[in-house]
Amino acid sequence: MKKLLMTLAVASLLISCNKEDSTSVNESSNQTASLAGHRGCYSHEHLEEQLKADPTLAQRMNDIEVHTAKTAAAIETGRIVNGVLEIPVVVNVLYRTTAENISQAQIQSQIDVLNKDFNAQNSDYNTANNPYSSVRANVGIRFVLDAVYRKSTTKTSWGTNDAMKKSTQGGLNPTSPTTKLNLWVCTIGGGILGYAQFPGGSSATDGVVIDSKYFGTTGTATYPFNLGRTATHEVGHWMNLRHIWGDATCGSDLVSDTPVHNAANYGVPAVGHRSTCTGTPLEMYMNYMDYTDDRGMYMFSNGQKSRMLAIFQVGGSRASFR
Known part of the structure; x- marks a missing residue:
């Protein structure tokens, strides 16, 4: 098991989702993913772009790490219902085709998945032969659909430069981003399933973007990413979780009870799959923050639960949600 790492050089460790072929993609590059069928997420690259654009972001994120390390994993007061933190969710749908204008049922199916996955109510939570069943977490966060906004556009794809979050660029501005989780559903392009903004970034672009083909469990949801876990993964990033391999060979995700991974896993690894890192630890490939x-x-x-809940505590980066 890894020890929790803290460093002032947080910018070098900050993560998110890599795209399918590990090549940077943006709206102008027209690059496409080469590994069809592999999970593609752009949070890490997006964060690196934000760090370059805003020299103060690295310090804000380091402050979040310091607070996270000091904070006990408990939510004391605030928007708590039966001991569970409730987060209002705003879904912003940007569509060109009828298929992209996903149904209310598809939207609700995604909210349902988030609630199951973050409350240990998913049907596969008790999967047999899980070697890490002793550290499985019930995070205790409930998601409540607050509003759905729809906008017809002429864009065939939106890329990863946050255009979908800006009305001046044809998108939809976030609604109350300091108290509501905003999700944008659109065609991203470039093989990207989704990407999130980590705590510490601008509220004007805060939230999660998910391609309409990988949102929810019905309608346009496309195998093998048709069970709503892209949103679970991305919301994990939004709550300050890193990729389980730390976005580096045998890197750290800053969590003490997850094993070191040498790289991302794809598909569904065989039971007993081990890392090539020191000690050849059994990998936690069933974790939401892998790429399976x-x-x-x-x-x-x-x-991971402790790390997520820390940001909602008094003094935390998302304490306004409490």
């Missing part, structure tokens, strides 16, 4: 297919991921760890 939707059917291959089904748990957060207790350490």
Whole structure:
């Protein structure tokens, strides 16, 4: 198991989702993913772009790490219902085609998945032969659909430069981003399933973007990413979780109870799959923060739970949600 790492050089460790072929993609590059069928997420690259654009972001994120390390994993007061933190969710749908204008049922199916995955109610939570069942977490966060906004556009794809979040660029501005989780559903392009903004970024672009083909469990949801786990993964980033391999060979995700991974896993790894890192630890490939297919991921760890809940505490980066 890894020890929790803290460093002032947080910018060098900050993560998110890599795209399918590990090549940077943006709206102008027209690059496409080469590994069809692999999970593609752009949070890490997006963060690196934000760090370059805003020299103060690295310090804000380091402050978040310091607070996270000091904070006990408990939510004391605030928007709590039966001991569970409730987060209002605003869904912003940007569509060119009828298929992209996803149904209310598809939207609700995604909210349902988030609620199951973050409350240990997913049907695969008790999967047999899970070697990490002792550290499985019930995070205890409930998501409540607050509003759905729809906008017809002429764009065939939106890229990863946050245009979908800006009305001046044809998108939809976030609604109350300091108290509501905004999700944008659109065609991203470039093989990207979704990307999130980490805590510490601008509220004007805060939230999660998910391609309409990988949102929810019905309608346009496309195998092998048709179980709503792209949103679970991205919301994990929005709550300050790193990729389980730390976005580096044998890197750290800053969580104490997850094993070191040498790289991302794809598909559904065989039971007993081990890392090539020192000690050849058994990998937690069933974790939501890996890159497996939707059917291959089904748990957060207790350490990840502590890290997520810390940002909602007094003094935390998302304390305004309490």
